[in-house]
Amino acid sequence: MKESCIIYGGGGFIGSHIAEDLLSKNMKVSIFDKQNTSKRNVEHIIDKIDFIEGDFNNTVDISKSVRNKDYVVHLVSSTLPATSNLNPWYDIESNLLSSLHLFDECVKNKVKRIVFISSGGTVYGNPEKLPIRETHPTAPMNSYGIIKLTIEKYLYMYNLLNGLDYRILRFANPYGERQNPFLTQGLIAHLLYKIKKKEKLEIWGDGKIVRDYFYIKDGAKSIHKAFKDKTSNRIYNISSNRGLSINQILDKFRRVLGLKFKVDYLPSRKFDVKSNILDNSLAAKSLKWHSETPFNEGLKNTWRYFLDFK
Numbered sequence: 001m002k003e004s005c006i007i008y009g010g011g012g013f014i015g016s017h018i019a020e021d022l023l024s025k026n027m028k029v030s031i032f033d034k035q036n037t038s039k040r041n042v043e044h045i046i047d048k049i050d051f052i053e054g055d056f057n058n059t060v061d062i063s064k065s066v067r068n069k070d071y072v073v074h075l076v077s078s079t080l081p082a083t084s085n086l087n088p089w090y091d092i093e094s095n096l097l098s099s100l101h102l103f104d105e106c107v108k109n110k111v112k113r114i115v116f117i118s119s120g121g122t123v124y125g126n127p128e129k130l131p132i133r134e135t136h137p138t139a140p141m142n143s144y145g146i147i148k149l150t151i152e153k154y155l156y157m158y159n160l161l162n163g164l165d166y167r168i169l170r171f172a173n174p175y176g177e178r179q180n181p182f183l184t185q186g187l188i189a190h191l192l193y194k195i196k197k198k199e200k201l202e203i204w205g206d207g208k209i210v211r212d213y214f215y216i217k218d219g220a221k222s223i224h225k226a227f228k229d230k231t232s233n234r235i236y237n238i239s240s241n242r243g244l245s246i247n248q249i250l251d252k253f254r255r256v257l258g259l260k261f262k263v264d265y266l267p268s269r270k271f272d273v274k275s276n277i278l279d280n281s282l283a284a285k286s287l288k289w290h291s292e293t294p295f296n297e298g299l300k301n302t303w304r305y306f307l308d309f310k
């Protein structure tokens, strides 16, 4: 019999790629996402999945949906790094409390393992050393990162008290097809969409901020590996192991994609750390997971997607 899994927040950018990959691994895939939400990210696989509409903040919806699932992927987030500090109470209510309800239901329903997608870009704060290993101290500088880290800590507690098995994947900066260009998370999608619309690009700071960008189709493959991981590791960085500044990305737009655009440099933002590069050697060694797609190739695929995006 096929093993089953449910992806909470699976109708979004990352979840849609995870669903594709888990289908290719012959799993029975359910996606849980908001009622009446757009299904454009999963319309190409809609006949192969069970799309469950519900609210992550509704305990009844969670309780019903987790029944008979072997594995759970938790991707729901109602906040973003840039704006989460405006309302930390909302962050706690909608993300932390609901995550604990999900963990209770996972325990009750004896799921084999839950995989939580955390944020390698925020939980470490200002790095003391680059690239950042999983053992680096954590010091998140925004509510979004604090909540992600707190959810991680509760997973540790649920495992100790209730035996809930888990893995945490700390994602760096994924990019690729289906990323939402209208959010403050997802620089590449946001800029490419603006270029397509022939709008001027606005960059916070001098463009020297460095981030670790990995192609989402590579990242999606880490989830099945985390389901099947037999090591005693709990936390993995998922990243490219390589930093690119915003200016270097703009240069790639010009040289690799042949694009022309204007740039406005704005004052920098307080909460942006200067550099974030995640060491992915533990995932390479233990999960046999690799960031395989060369940046130029992933970028061309992403641009092709945004050329057709309406």
Ligand SMILES: NC(=O)c1ccc[n+]([C@@H]2O[C@H](COP(=O)([O-])OP(=O)(O)OC[C@H]3O[C@@H](n4cnc5c(N)ncnc54)[C@H](O)[C@@H]3O)[C@@H](O)[C@H]2O)c1
Pocket: 008, 009, 010, 011, 012, 013, 014, 015, 032, 033, 034, 035, 037, 054, 055, 056, 057, 074, 075, 076, 077, 078, 117, 118, 119, 120, 121, 171, 172, 173, 174, 180, 185, 186
């Ligand atoms: N995109 C990134 O750069 C990045 C990096 C690291 C970690 N993450 C984390 O990965 C996860 C997914 O990110 P994404 O970029 O795919 O975001 P996304 O917004 O594309 O997807 C999130 C999905 O969750 C759903 N959702 C939100 N609130 C819900 C609710 N109350 N009930 C049911 N569904 C709800 C949304 O409808 C959406 O489809 C998030 O937890 C995010 O914090 C993202």
